Amino acid sequence: xxxxxxxxxxxxxxxxxxxxxxxxxxxxxxxxxxxxxxxxxxxxxxxxxxxxxxxxxxxxxxxxxxxxxxxxxxxxxxxxxxxxxxxxxxxxxxxxxxxxxxxxxxxxxxxxxxxxxxxxxxxxxxxxxxxxxxxxxxxxxxxxxxxxxxxxxxxxxxxxxxxxxxxxxxxxxxxxxxxxxxxxxxxxxxxxxxxxxxxxxxxxxxxxxxxxxxxxxxxxxxxxxxxxxxxxxxxxxxxxxxxxxxxxxxxxx
Amino acid sequence: xxxxxxxxxxxxxxxxxxxxxxxxxxxxxxxxxxxxxxxxxxxxxxxxxxxxxxxxxxxxxxxxxxxxxxxxxxxxxxxxxxxxxxxxxxxxxxxxxxxxxxxxx
Numbered sequence: 537x538x539x540x541x542x543x544x545x546x547x548x549x550x551x552x553x554x555x556x557x558x559x560x561x562x563x564x565x566x567x568x569x570x571x572x573x574x575x576x577x578x579x580x581x582x583x584x585x586x587x588x589x590x591x592x593x594x595x596x597x598x599x600x601x602x603x604x605x606x607x608x609x610x611x612x613x614x615x616x617x618x619x620x621x622x623x624x625x626x627x628x629x630x631x632x633x634x635x636x637x638x639x640x641x642x643x644x645x646x647x648x649x650x651x652x653x654x655x656x657x658x659x660x661x662x663x664x665x666x667x668x669x670x671x672x673x674x675x676x677x678x679x680x681x682x683x684x685x686x687x688x689x690x691x692x693x694x695x696x697x698x699x700x701x702x703x704x705x706x707x708x709x710x711x712x713x714x715x716x717x718x719x720x721x722x723x724x725x726x727x728x729x730x731x732x733x734x735x736x737x738x739x740x741x742x743x744x745x746x747x748x749x750x751x752x753x754x755x756x757x758x759x760x761x762x763x764x765x766x767x768x769x770x771x772x773x774x775x776x777x778x779x780x781x782x783x784x785x786x787x788x789x
Numbered sequence: 790x791x792x793x794x795x796x797x798x799x800x801x802x803x804x805x806x807x808x809x810x811x812x813x814x815x816x817x818x819x820x821x822x823x824x825x826x827x828x829x830x831x832x833x834x835x836x837x838x839x840x841x842x843x844x845x846x847x848x849x850x851x852x853x854x855x856x857x858x859x860x861x862x863x864x865x866x867x868x869x870x871x872x873x874x875x876x877x878x879x880x881x882x883x884x885x886x887x888x889x890x891x892x893x894x
Binding site for chain 2: 582584586587590591738739
């Protein structure tokens with residue numbers, strides 16, 4: 537009887553550890569921005585990401601070695617609709633979980649294009665153009681099957697304290713969202729607006745760059761771009777923000 | 790250099806209309822250093838002008854206090870239908886131009 541009782545107590549605990557609770561109510565990233573930043577994001581002309589979206593649109597149909605994105609995928613508005621909401625996801629050809637930028641770069645390179653480095657204008661432009669096609673659609677990543685191990689790794693990283701400040705992602709984004717850190721409100725940390733134009737950077741950047749900035753903020757060693765740790769965190773965050781509408785291309789302080 | 794220009798599809802004769810321009814440029818101030826401590830040289834758009842029907846209607850001289858990818862909104866009075874063009878140049882001689890046709894109804 538006692539062992540059964542222990543089982544009944546232990547089971548919900550185990551389930552909670554497997555799928556941690558989410559902030560309530562869920563709030564999208566832009567809800568933590570000031571009114572003028574939100575207005576800039578909502579204005580399709582003045583949103584500075586529009587410059588990169590234009591560049592991405594041109595790249596989409598530009599021929600490279602006789603091939604182009606449009607040659608295989610056709611009209612992005614149709615073929616790329618909803619794609620960004622499903623990333624990061626397990627890629628059978630690459631044998632690992634990749635984020636949208638990595639998928640775009642791999643596809644671009646394997647179809648006669650150059651190798652697009654992380655945070656390059658071309659990669660951010662193409663990724664932003666693809667992400668734009670899913671604007672307003674709810675985040676819906678799969679964490680089943682081969683993506684499960686990556687999700688678990690991301691979850692563990694999310695709760696691991698790092699750096700001289702000895703803080704985990706959860707220390708701010710679950711325990712203290714809505715409070716103020718220096719001059720900024722602390723968000724819930726949902727990855728809905730990326731790649732985004734960050735005013736602090738004066739240019740667009742990927743979610744990986746934003747995550748690295750958080751590592752830097754708690755004075756921890758920053759994981760290199762495209763490291764498995766960053767992708768695992770991206771997958772965990774996308775799962776954690778599931779159901780929130782994508783708002784890329786976003787504008788963030 | 791990439792830029793975006795927006796004017797209303799049609800404007801009323803004699804009425805002012807908004808011209809919106811956004812220019813892609815890093816607007817590097819010259820005061821920053823990179824991760825190796827080396828000074829990043831200054832690189833800013835220093836001149837921007839707008840012509841409408843062949844006549845200059847707006848001119849701006851920019852300094853290093855302007856943010857990257859500067860965004861301008863100014864008002865022009867609609868006189869005649871004609872081309873409206875915005876040109877800019879940076880301190881390294883790089884230039885850019887965006888143009889649109891203004892239709893006066």
